[in-house]
Amino acid sequence: MRMHLRRVIKEGVINFWRNGWVSLAAILVMVLSLFMIGSLMFSNVLLTSALSRIEDQVDIGVYFKKEATEDEILNAQAALLQLAQVKSASYISEDEALEKFRTRHATNALITQSLEELGENPLQASLNIKAKDPSQYEVIARFLDASAYSALIDKINYFQNQVVIERLSGFLGASRAAGFGITIVFSLIAMLVVFNTIRLAIYTSRDEISVKRLVGATRRHVRTPFLVEGAMYGIISAIITMIIFYPLTLWIGPAGARFFGGPNLFNYYLSNFFEIFFILLAVGVVLGVISSSIATRRYLKI
Amino acid sequence: MIYFDKVSKIYSPTSTALEDVSFSVEPKEFVSIVGHSGAGKTTLLKMLLAEDKPSSGKVFFESVNVHEASRDELPRIRRRIGSIFQDFRLLPNKTAYENVAFAMEAADASDEDIENDVPQALELVGLMDKALHFPHELSGGEKQRVAIARAIVNRPDVVLADEPTGNLDPLNTREIVELLKKINKLGTTVMLATHNHDVVNGLERRVITLDKGKVVRDDKKGRYII
Numbered sequence: 316m317r318m319h320l321r322r323v324i325k326e327g328v329i330n331f332w333r334n335g336w337v338s339l340a341a342i343l344v345m346v347l348s349l350f351m352i353g354s355l356m357f358s359n360v361l362l363t364s365a366l367s368r369i370e371d372q373v374d375i376g377v378y379f380k381k382e383a384t385e386d387e388i389l390n391a392q393a394a395l396l397q398l399a400q401v402k403s404a405s406y407i408s409e410d411e412a413l414e415k416f417r418t419r420h421a422t423n424a425l426i427t428q429s430l431e432e433l434g435e436n437p438l439q440a441s442l443n444i445k446a447k448d449p450s451q452y453e454v455i456a457r458f459l460d461a462s463a464y465s466a467l468i469d470k471i472n473y474f475q476n477q478v479v480i481e482r483l484s485g486f487l488g489a490s491r492a493a494g495f496g497i498t499i500v501f502s503l504i505a506m507l508v509v510f511n512t513i514r515l516a517i518y519t520s521r522d523e524i525s526v527k528r529l530v531g532a533t534r535r536h537v538r539t540p541f542l543v544e545g546a547m548y549g550i551i552s553a554i555i556t557m558i559i560f561y562p563l564t565l566w567i568g569p570a571g572a573r574f575f576g577g578p579n580l581f582n583y584y585l586s587n588f589f590e591i592f593f594i595l596l597a598v599g600v601v602l603g604v605i606s607s608s609i610a611t612r613r614y615l616k617i
Numbered sequence: 618m619i620y621f622d623k624v625s626k627i628y629s630p631t632s633t634a635l636e637d638v639s640f641s642v643e644p645k646e647f648v649s650i651v652g653h654s655g656a657g658k659t660t661l662l663k664m665l666l667a668e669d670k671p672s673s674g675k676v677f678f679e680s681v682n683v684h685e686a687s688r689d690e691l692p693r694i695r696r697r698i699g700s701i702f703q704d705f706r707l708l709p710n711k712t713a714y715e716n717v718a719f720a721m722e723a724a725d726a727s728d729e730d731i732e733n734d735v736p737q738a739l740e741l742v743g744l745m746d747k748a749l750h751f752p753h754e755l756s757g758g759e760k761q762r763v764a765i766a767r768a769i770v771n772r773p774d775v776v777l778a779d780e781p782t783g784n785l786d787p788l789n790t791r792e793i794v795e796l797l798k799k800i801n802k803l804g805t806t807v808m809l810a811t812h813n814h815d816v817v818n819g820l821e822r823r824v825i826t827l828d829k830g831k832v833v834r835d836d837k838k839g840r841y842i843i
Contacts (some may be wrong), residue, residue, distance in 0.1 A: 322722055333710040526706045529666055530767065531696035532723035534688070617668050 324534070327543025337516045338548070344512040345552035345603070346559070348505030349595045353556055356496045356591065357564070358579055362494050364577030366487050373449050373480055375473040377459060378439040383467040385440070391464040392442055398458060400451035412438040424454055437467060449484035471576045506602055513548070513606035517614070524585060524614040538611045545607030549599030557592050618644050618776065618806065619665065624674035626830075634660040635671070636830040642808065644774070647801045649817045650810040651841050652827035658810035662777045662829070665808075666700060667691055678775075696724045699768030699805075703780035705760040707752040713739065713763045720767045738766040742796060743763040758789030765796055770803050775806040782813055790816065816840040 456473040568581035619642040742762035783789035824839025
């Protein structure tokens, strides 16, 4: 068994080397495909971070009537935090609201003056709520509307922003689905191209396969060196692809981070190096081995 | 040891390669199969190697019907049959040595046996000095001698030679035929398919004549008559 394994591995490696041009073509195509799959991984990182940033900017404010006490509002906050859909609910007291308002309009003399003249704080205490998913704001708003706290609530700005939030939630969902769909489709195309290239590579060896069979080699004996070759395409292509991504992410990283406001791809590449490499390696090797196995099957029949 | 039992091979209603062919071959015989191109010689040999299936009839190698041999059995039968082809069929990306060694690897021979037997086989065909050449670096006659070394290295019971001299000049042809005679003398059954009159007439051995897929003559010490 060990002798057999050593021989087929040796033969696979030698064939790989001696079929130089065919191996080169197969590797080239596989590098392109792995590159595409890797690029999809990177763009998904950017897309996800951009989407979650947008998502993070969506929230609803619940404004309480002047007569609501702080305790009552904190009770409402506690009740909200019990809800499965709520990610956070931060309390902003009247004073904090005023403070924020002042700082925001510090340069506007008219507003500052009006506030001075008004004498009292016109702003309301509020709860700023973020949902785990933008589609859940309606549930939260309805919960508040129907709860015992509704008497304390002056207004919930969800109902003003409902259309925008719903659209945004729809857009985020669609973007994710599209990103996922594109990844799947392009990965499939990449795999088909690799599969066909390897099939062609093995087509050139069909006479060799039949001679080996006629000399009395078992199917396994004939097939295994081709599987070794297929695995080598995968390993070498994954390494080359990782090398290509180094300067590429270094170059694109800062611009991408600025444009999408997401992480720098180069940092992502470095910190997830082994993860990315392992995925590309696994895809490459599995693809190479399976393609070779399917491609040799039809010539093995004799 | 080889028995063809009413073997027919019909590719299409207008193309019949073999029709009701029956004969047997004894151990250590030297049998020439002759006939025009398209008479069915190659098909006949393919049937024995189970490279192609007959439309009807059976082909036995010893007691085994080769077309009903199991997946494990067929490679074992093939290792006992050495094959030589008109187009040599060497593996292009292996050296002469590796082409011969491969047949032994396929038979799961040990490294020592391979290192011992391959040079012997190459010596027998007179090509030890070209052991490290690739097929494209060899002449036609040399390629065929490598193929013969490959066919005999596993010490088969039978050697099938399908037009082995078809692509060779008279000098190389004579050398190849001499090699086949030598192999036969060492105790191996030889089945030679050819349409070369001189080769057959020079052998003075059994001749089976095929015409349009049928056996028309089977002579103990035959000549090429058709």
